[in-house]
Amino acid sequence: MNTELLGVIATYALTLIIAIPLGRYIAKVFKGEKTWMDFLAPLERLIYRISGINPKEEMNWKQHLKALLTINLIWFVYGFFLLIFQDKLPLNPDGNPAQTPDLAFNTVISFLVNCNLQHYSGESGLTYLTQLFVITFLQFLSAATGIAALIVVFKALKDKTVTQLGNFWEFFVKTNTRLLLPVCLVIALILSFNGTPASYAGKDAIVTMQGDTVGVSRGPAASMIAIKHLGTNGGGWFGANSIHPLENPNYLTNMTEAIAQTIIPVAMIFALGFFIRRKKFAYVIFGVMTAGMLLLLIPTIIQETGGNPAIARMGILQSTGAMEGKEVRFGPTATAYWSTITTIISTGSINGFHDSTMPLTGMMQLVAMMTNCFYGGCGVGILNYFVFIIIAVFISGLMVGRTPEFMGHKVEAREVKIAALVALLHPFLILAGTALSSFAVAHGWGAGWATPPGNWLNNPGYHGFSEMLYEYTSAAANNGSGFEGLTDNNIFWNVSTGFVLILSRFLPIIGPVAIAGLLAQKKYIPGSAGTLKTDTATFGVMTFAVIVIIAALAFFPSLALGPIAEYFSLY
């Protein structure tokens, strides 16, 4: 077996080895059991005291959502103003300019919702102050927001009939102190000892061996790159993200970063099993998600190692695979693996440019974001999957002619309506956005704009359409990767994707939390022989079918116009 494939298998195996005990640990922390990290309690008490929080105060699901939305609004205002005044603030050694209001709007929303569309380049679009106090800060907090929301759902599923679901601030603070910060410390040090810059020194100028004078951008990048992956945000320090040789210097850091972005989403599945004491239920979810991942991963690896057929026709063998937009130190197999996990997990960081991947690889990336629940982002992955579970329970109930039940509570019209709305919102936002931008391109709209639509696309034909489809899919999945050839730093893209981002972040959090809260209030019905069992392989297949049907029916036409058409033009 070749070393590249072996590297990918080792990366995934290490992920599981770390994620299972981590899941047990997460469950313990949020159940309030003793762990070896309890020495952090005084620090947490200090944070509670400064912020005037009473962590013992119990909240119902509505109060949880209110706390979540309020704090997010405050961060939005805070981040927006730092970005538009960043040129006048300290820690700007390279003298970078302020962001325009529409770009700042897009940037702050993007990071607030755990996405990283990044319509700027890190080297010139931000200062060290905003990289740390806006981007890094939000990378911690948006991940903690998702996880805290999921813990609320865990609480609701655990008990028989309950309205009090713990304290949002406690979940939120503990996610940071007990989970994100300690793990980040380890990751950041692995990176900096392998050559990633970590100091506050500004841009360097060097004279190369053949006498060219070039700049080398630097900065305290290691600490940000750690949380960007662990928190599944994905926003890079440098414009080229984790393709950049300082952001991801060698194969070891590549494995580290790939593992870092996968461990929390996978660990949360196991944490669910430990938390609600239904391990089998968690294993079924894990099985379905892993099957989904493999279905996307295997074709991707085959496509990328196979090389570009158009270049093969020129007589180049491409024994090392398709290399456009990729780096030699990772090779096509590790890049294919990364492209799959970064799209299923809503990280959106990249170690090879997606715009230059093969057509079917591009389709796999799109499908990964369209389903958006095979592992999924920090916390929100399981929330998305939860919506599909509710729909699967409902459909199964109809098929056998029984009132649908989930975890001992009746699933009624209101819950199913919320689930259906959330599930349909995703395709609606993607397809409506793409239709709007395609219309603008096709009809020569806005010819007087600073960047007219005719200049948006970097590639002609089917691939150009894929660039627009990818941008909205990425925004709606809160993913953040892009077919980066698209010229997206202008008012149209900044504003339209900004709104897609907000809607597709908060509604899919509000929906599942509301469903879980509503279910938990209902009378508990003990399971009997007639109860639909949700921890069986049959139910797993059922959920998988629901996901495939929703994704396939809603998105197939657009995929046929983009990547599938390009595939047939190329082969």
Place this chain on the structure above:
Amino acid sequence: MVLLTAGIYPLLIAGISKLAPGKGDGVTVTNKGKVVGYANVGQQFTDDKYFQGRPSAVGYNAAGSGGSNKGPSNGDYLKVVQERIDTFLAHNPGVKKENIPAELVTASGSGLDPHLSPAAALLQVPRIAKLRNLPENKLNELVKENTKGPLLGMFGPSTVNVLRLNIALDNL
């Protein structure tokens, strides 16, 4: 929370990284007492007497970074690839077209890729040997010495750092 995540945490990492190679400023490479570049950042070599790295979409200027973002079916892009093949063949007479590794005619993602595969470096040996009047087997040895194998001998591809290889070449 702001202070903890954006203030203390990065300062702590920067502090501990003072112990890392390059003190957290990035690892530089020196030749004859002069800093000639960063170990992990590729640079441009246009002279035929040196090993040449991959095409770059940003001209190897690490003040920025980025790839071409050209799609696989883009006609203009394919013309550029064809030109790169022709140029390489013109500068390296005797090389068979099918032996050219893909990375020599495609742009890297970062535009700063510091590496080549061993095959891509070995392919340039006859040209350099002729221009420098050195025996080919000596250069083949040099490439082998500068090849870094897979991680732990098991994981990932083998790579050659072009900058280090060229420094070694100058010091032969």
